[in-house]
Amino acid sequence: MGKLTIIETPLKGLYIVETNAFIDHRGAFARWFCEEELAAVLGKRHIKNVNFSRTVKKGSIRGMHFQKPPHAEMKLVRCIRGRILDVVVDIRAGSPTFLQHYSVELSAENMKMFAVPEGFAHGFQSLEDDSEIMYLVTEFYSPESEAGLRFSDPALKIEWPLPVMDISEKDGKHPLVNDNFVGFDVSMYGEQV
Numbered sequence: 061m062g063k064l065t066i067i068e069t070p071l072k073g074l075y076i077v078e079t080n081a082f083i084d085h086r087g088a089f090a091r092w093f094c095e096e097e098l099a100a101v102l103g104k105r106h107i108k109n110v111n112f113s114r115t116v117k118k119g120s121i122r123g124m125h126f127q128k129p130p131h132a133e134m135k136l137v138r139c140i141r142g143r144i145l146d147v148v149v150d151i152r153a154g155s156p157t158f159l160q161h162y163s164v165e166l167s168a169e170n171m172k173m174f175a176v177p178e179g180f181a182h183g184f185q186s187l188e189d190d191s192e193i194m195y196l197v198t199e200f201y202s203p204e205s206e207a208g209l210r211f212s213d214p215a216l217k218i219e220w221p222l223p224v225m226d227i228s229e230k231d232g233k234h235p236l237v238n239d240n241f242v243g244f245d246v247s248m249y250g251e252q253v
């Protein structure tokens with residue numbers, strides 16, 4: 061039996077991965093990453109960084125972030141403590157779902173993983189104090205390629221479930237999308253759109 065179940069979302073190339081944990085009297089055992097079982101999600105990509113963040117206050121937002129091509133990256137996001145609402149926005153040029161968003165609750169309890177490919181802006185709101193996430197990334201950090209969209213942009217229509225309790229100065233200033241925003245060509249990463 062596969063230990064990871066890949067679930068498609070309405071946005072092409074975006075997946076939720078469910079973890080089938082073994083539970084017994086001691087607790088749980090689960091496989092969290094397998095290059096073979098996730099081949100359909102990963103394609104030719106390899107994990108280059110594993111990142112961690114702790115967000116102290118419930119209601120805090122980090123996002124909406126991405127690295128521009130040619131340093132765009134896939135992120136495989138898990139919550140290892142607490143709960144978050146993980147949200148992505150499709151910013152792939154020419155995508156039929158351009159600027160649509162999709163969200164999933166990730167928690168230490170539900171063990172879900174969000175597989176977010178290149179061409180998506182990514183962010184989350186913490187739903188509990190001290191929520192921690194760990195995410196696997198397929199590109200090295202490239203500060204000069206970092207960019208973002210404003211979490212509160214009315215054009216994105218994201219409904220954050222809680223009042224915003226904390227946000228970085230940088231994230232409060234990301235640009236709003238306007239009519240000139242056509243997104244990013246991510247065709248170099250394989251068939252994504």
Ligand SMILES: Cc1cn([C@H]2C[C@H](O)[C@@H](COP(=O)(O)OP(=O)(O)O[C@H]3O[C@@H](C)C(=O)[C@@H](O)[C@H]3O)O2)c(=O)[nH]c1=O
Pocket residue numbers: 111113122123124125126135182183184201228
């Ligand atoms: C993302 C990142 C940041 N940093 C540094 C930059 C800065 O000084 C400090 C904190 O960075 P940030 O404020 O960007 O951290 P944060 O707001 O948590 O950024 C993260 O947000 C989520 C939503 C994502 O999608 C991630 O890809 C990443 O962008 O860490 C690295 O050294 N390497 C990295 O890979």
